[in-house]
Amino acid sequence: MFKIEERSSTVDSKGKIQVELHRGAEYPHRLNFYDKPPLYDVSIEEFETSALDRLRILAEIESSAARNRTWEETKTVTSIQCEKYLPLKSSNALGVDKEAQRRTDHLGHFVLRLAFCRSDELRRRFVKAETTLFKIRYETDDSTERESFLSARDFNWIAVDQAEKEQYQKQLLSYLGRSEKESDKYYKVRWTRVPDLVDKRKVFLKGGWAYVPSREQSSIVYQEFETHLERDLLATSRYMPRLDEDTRLGGILDNLSQGFLAGVSSEWSAAPGDIGEGIRAEMVDDLAAKHFPMCMRNSHQRLRADHRLNHFGRLQYGLFLKVLGLSVEEAIIFWRKSFDRINDDTFNKMYKYNIRHSFGLEGKRANYPAKSCQQILTSGGDPGCPYRHFSPENLQSALLSTYGAQGLTSTDLYEVMNTVKGGHFHVACTRVFEMTHSSSGVKKGDGIGGGESVTHPNQYAARSMELAKAQEEKAMMVLA
Amino acid sequence: MSDKVSREILEVFYGRLYPFKSIFHWLNHEPIPSDLFLKREIAFNLPDDVIIRYNSFNDYDEFKKQVCKLAPTRFEIGPVYTSRPRDRKTARKGTFNPTHRELVFDIDMTDYDPVRTCCSDADICKRCWSFISAAVRVLDTAVRDQFGYTHLLWVYSGRRGIHLWISDKEAMALTDDQRKAIVSWLTVVPKDETKKLNVRFGSRTLPASLQTSLDHLAEIFTELILHDQDVFASDKGFEALLKRIPDARVVDSLETQWRSSSSSSFEKWKDFKAEIKHYAKGTSQRAALMAAMEDIILLYTYPRLDENVSKKRNHLLKAPFCVHPKTGRICVPVDPERIEEFDPEAVPTIDQLLSELDTVAKAAEHHSDWERTSLKPYVDMLDRHNQSIMDEARKEKRGASADMSW
16 A cells, blocks of 8 residues: 655665655645555554544544534534644644644544444444544635635536526525525536535535535535545455555554544553552542542442452452552552451462552563553453443443432433443543533533543543542632 | 235236336346346235345346245335345345435325325325325426436325336435435425424525425415315314414414304415415515415425435335235326326226236237236336336447546
């Protein structure tokens, strides 16, 4: 897929080969129809990071749709995310490497095509998210730049001449909205290219031709983008089995599509020395009741009720507590107290090693990160993610008994259960977060700050504790 | 199940009367079996609700043989798939998908129950057929004029409805999204009858496509709704009408008037129009009421489509010339130009056809015995329709080198 382009190689003093590409301005426009694949060498890191960054944005778009955000909200949230992970500046922006930005955008798109062409489901979702992203960029694009982008590509529309316009003047006028006067220009395309406009009865139809006013021109562009991408993905999927591929890529691609299916992409990582520093074993009960997401609450309750927890439960919960800020000494105390039906000997023999191991003090001494939502969701249950792995009845009663004290009522459940039914587990979790933190001023759609969805249990807990702290400080201020 | 038609009768019907060749031409668009036929799903409905799906055939002989062998109560036509339906299990997972299909519409009398007074449910009479003929007029014009399709086949469904099959090349290739769009374009009466018609922005004029239909429907409305069906004569009838009027003062005045003495629908409609004239021209109240009046006409007369039939390519629909199991009537093609004259009661039944066969010379069994029965004009109609489809397909093949595609 990626061919080697003309390039010159020089060997520098250390014997390393320097590769330079000789290209002109390859990306004259901010918008891209992705007609041509990237034909240059990329490093494996670039291959992966460009895709991961793009995936974060697409996942945010998907969850926006699942959360019924309005178009304006989706646009704002996505623009914020784009700014963070995949900035793409207009051509007249100064002081930024526009070529590099556009190259990343281009590359990321094509890497994700490889990852998402494999099944109908993935293709459908990818096309939807990509088209939304394109729409957002199109709408926010500078109008003159957009003009030049449009004229650079043949959209195969026929401009309606004056005589024809006059002939159908009355009919054309009847499709315009209340506040609109006359549209100056019309473009004629087969109606099949603008089904969305036909669906809403917004264009004049004659003999199968749709007369699209210039204001709705974007519909043609979006539709073209969508059908183009659909067709290309299908073609890619047919070529996939014949891809003479580097074994390094397969893993990356698998991983990418996995993340998208679970609805999450970003690996949340707590900055070292995060808010939870210095948590002691006896504080866990209290914290669990106030700040833990459903999965960890479930683990905690089970631990308290049964005085035991299975291996994966210990691993998942233990790592979560570690990242929360429980030191190894406190962790040992915590687990020792929790397993109060066994004697010291058994504990030391069977569990202490594992606890120390998870802190990187035994064995290969790796500092294991806490499990992310993606890992928990795809773990196959037990303990798993309650939103995914509990039966609906079980989940409802569990949610009520767990969060009832924090203001979750049975009327809220309807919405949560609907999202669960739709398979948007992280959205359900995010909604529960919003509902149970409304007293701290969290509104619907805020998510865990800036509209972001929950993608990691620790992120949930950290944000919850942060909010509580802020409120405490506010209360102190008032008192003072 | 008390189906009227026995297996023996069906065997004779399929063996001697069913026009397989015409159906084959109609589905295939050319004389030699193409993908349109080879990869087409035919589903058989057997007694006791048994359905055999995913049959496909190499040619029409094989098709006929199988139908005669199974003698299904009816069979249905599905889409053209990426590979032959009968070999679908050998296709790679996820690669067996519908690609082409006639664009189909189904209008059923049951959807009109809230606005017809003569019959209800499965019953149909010549009077309520007027609803169907009004719908056919509107839909036929809309599809030809707005969407530019020309190969339209209207087929009586055997009891209380009518189907439309569109075989134009573009129509065959429509995706599910596009089918959904065309259905929305042609849907005016909301599924929930109490909702407002979503046809205009505020009280602006109607979009041109509906304005054209309205001109025709206004006449139908007077004839059918006001005179023939007399829909607003009953309390229930006029209460429904009052709910559609957006002006509280007018509603009050009309209600007291209509409650005190009974009057015909025509009188009531006149009362309503008189109320509108109370407001001076150009006032917003008048504009709103005029818009409401147009909406009411559309609500009572505009075609009501069974949208699920049209929206998905893989929806099965009963083939023309099948026998309706309850009425025994043949699902014959209907000429839209003469739809008003069509009488569902006059459509030949299977019993009638078989007795016609008995009266003609009992000589040798002939393969196109339908020529000697009252089925003939209907088969001829389909053949003429096929001729125009096949002419176009041939022209296109010849002109394939000189590409004229848009």
